[in-house]
Amino acid sequence: MMNKVLMVHPSDNVMVALKDLEVAENIEYEQHHITTTSPVKSKHKFALKDFQIGDEVIMYGVLVGKATTFIKKGEALTIQNVKHAASDVVVRDRRTSWNKPDVSNFKDRTFMGYHRTDGQVGTQNMWLVVPLVFCENRNVVAAKEILEEKLGYSKGRDYDLDIDNLLKKIENGADNQSILNDDIVIPLAEQKKNRVFNNVDGIKFLLHDGGCGGIRQDSDTLCQLLAGYLNNPNVAGATFLSLGCQNAQVDILKDAIDKLNPNFDKPVYYVEQQKSVAESEFISNIVKYTMSGLVEANKVERKPAPISALRLGLECGGSDGFSGISANPVIGYVSDMLVALGASPILAEFPELNGVEQSLTDRCIDEKDAQRFVDLMSIYKQRAEAVGSGFDANPSPGNIKDGLITDAMKSAGAAKKGGSSPIVAVLDYTEQVTKPGLNLLCTPGNDVESTTALAGSGATLITFSTGLGTPTGNPITPVIKVASNSILAERMNDIIDFNTGSVITGEDSIASRANTMLEYLLLIASGQDETNSMRMRQDDFIPWKRGISL
Incomplete structure (x- = not known):
């Protein structure tokens, strides 16, 4: 049976509603006993305690906001009662040990790739x-x-539009409503x-x-x-x-x-x-x-090429309140599996790492990389503030509507794409991935500017998590669209390639879904299947001019 709520981290003082909750609904979750004091929409968060003005909101185990009004235990968190807040970051002693996932099923696996004379494999x-x-x-x-x-x-498209019939109806005096209600889509046979x-x-x-x-x-x-x-x-x-x-x-x-x-x-x-x-x-x-x-x-x-030759870009866009607890953790587990197999995942979108800098800095193997990450984030933040903006302006209206009400909350979930492995390199825009292991790449949060950058730094595959849906693709690198919830996967099945909604319903664990995803990635890498963005020729390409783009 699917749970109604989820507590992401033991130190959190908020919970996530997995279903719509009514007022006065009694919630029993482990040692917590809460009665909701307001309606809480699915994907949104509610308070586990009374919050006074200025109290810290903790989710994913990190600071994601502060209360701007009194928030009663059981009340929904909104942009009216919470504002963005993030912890300061310092370069300190780093912790680079980690628990490698079991990759025995993939140890000797290969994919069918294009071998270049310099040793790279496409x-x-x-x-x-x-x-x-x-x-x-x-x-x-x-x-x-x-x-x-x-x-x-x-x-060609797999559909056509019956414009001739629509024109006839207009000539015969059809009103606006009948025009809008007319189904003019004509399915076409596949054209090869x-x-x-x-x-x-x-x-x-x-x-x-x-x-x-x-x-x-x-x-x-x-x-x-x-x-x-x-x-x-x-x-x-x-x-x-x-x-x-x-x-x-x-x-x-x-x-x-x-x-x-x-x-x-x-x-x-x-x-x-x-x-x-x-x-x-x-x-x-x-x-x-x-x-x-x-x-x-x-x-x-x-x-045939070893899995270690893969470079996987880690991207998200159109995120929702489930992205950080289903799609992104599954991708993060895949990232860890690839690191264990000698491959190179690439975590991008620096505006969407605001609030989790300390944990990422602590994972850098080299102190120079840790300091570089802090410096790049600081410069980015200063440039945004200089033009009257800031990381706090990052969540889009769609993000907010679906439960991501602060940038730090959005970032804490987005960073889950990077798993838990040590960070081997911190790269600025256009710099190339050369080291096996998790790389950080400075890009905007803008979906297309970021995917453009990932491919430009060497990504040969890109996973792209989404909770709201987006058609984004890339001209040279297959983009695998990963849904955070099954409703999206079913509604936009011509765009979504992989569904992690079964993690929300409890049908699958993060590890099991990640193993299935890696199998799918190997099919795409071998040219045995194509993603929906490839099928639709969604060849998005937008170079970043290094101005402020959140």
Whole structure:
């Protein structure tokens, strides 16, 4: 039988409602006996004691807020009676021992990956067509229209819309309500196209609004990010479009590649429009260089690779009050399993680590990494406050509506994606993952900016937990959407890939669901299945300009 409530940590002074609770509902949970004094919605929290103004609210064993009014025992916590608060952090003696999970079932397992000459192994084999400046976006689109269909990489929708019938109804005087009530969706049979290059999983055409204007640092950072995409083992090579006069010069990109990987040897082509006599010649050269590159990319085939070669990005978005007790802990257990197997998980979204800095700092193996994490968080916080914002502004209206009423509360649950293993490296934006073990990567909390960054730092798979639902994907790295609750998984089954709602209902343990998730990740890594964001071609790509983005 499913419990009505959950106490996440023994030192917490609040509980989570797993179901809607009415006023005067008697709750018996271990040694606690509470009668609710207000309605408490599912996913929201209620007080285990009387709170005076200024009293600390503890959840996940950490400070997540302070009472702004008197809160009676059994009363729901809301944005009207609680404000964000987080503990200070210091670099101190660190505790890097941990209890490794049982990974005996995966010890000798492999996945079918693409082996690169520098020793990296990809889960995809993608060719990129990328502008160095926003002026070239139109030409990227033109190349996409020419190449995708001809080479078998375009994918039609699995539905159409009956616009003709709707127009007839409008011509016959249909009113607004009848138009809105009309079901115009027409299901279509699955459309399969034969690929010309069987070993190339796709051509990805990236668009962005950078490369010129703004500040030079933004263009330099863009080149560093693009160098990271080239270095990602999921990428076979690329065709770059240059206008010629932009800030993001070809030489800057080449220097970034050399610094990042002196042994880089993938095919890369640069086509400059200001050296072309006509647009037709320019587009023709883009197509010819890309086709030449695809011939080379197609020579690489999937071969067995150890699980230790995987780099798993850990992301969340559209979080709810269950994310921190189902989806994120399951992902965190997978993260720990991968560390035990020699792989490299990557925890990002620094604004969503506010309030848990001390526990993460204490897990850093190297004191320099611990100090760097503290410094990066401090700089980020100062920049946010300088423009009149702050980490406390991070929870979105959707987060708040579904129980995450302070940033520290949201962060404490989000950090669960990182499991409990020691932290081997703290990386700034665009820096590369090179060490096995858990890495921290400085990115915004913005979903697409963060997933873009994870792929740019080397992630070959990304798990993305969500309680509200989001279609976010990435052009080069498979994004696995993980639901925190079964209602979401059923309602948005064309977006969600994996459900952890059974942890909430008590049907599964975190460990058992994590083992099932790792099996699924190996299928995706081997190309034996595709995620919904891959199926829908959800190729989101937004470089971070290092301004304040929460």
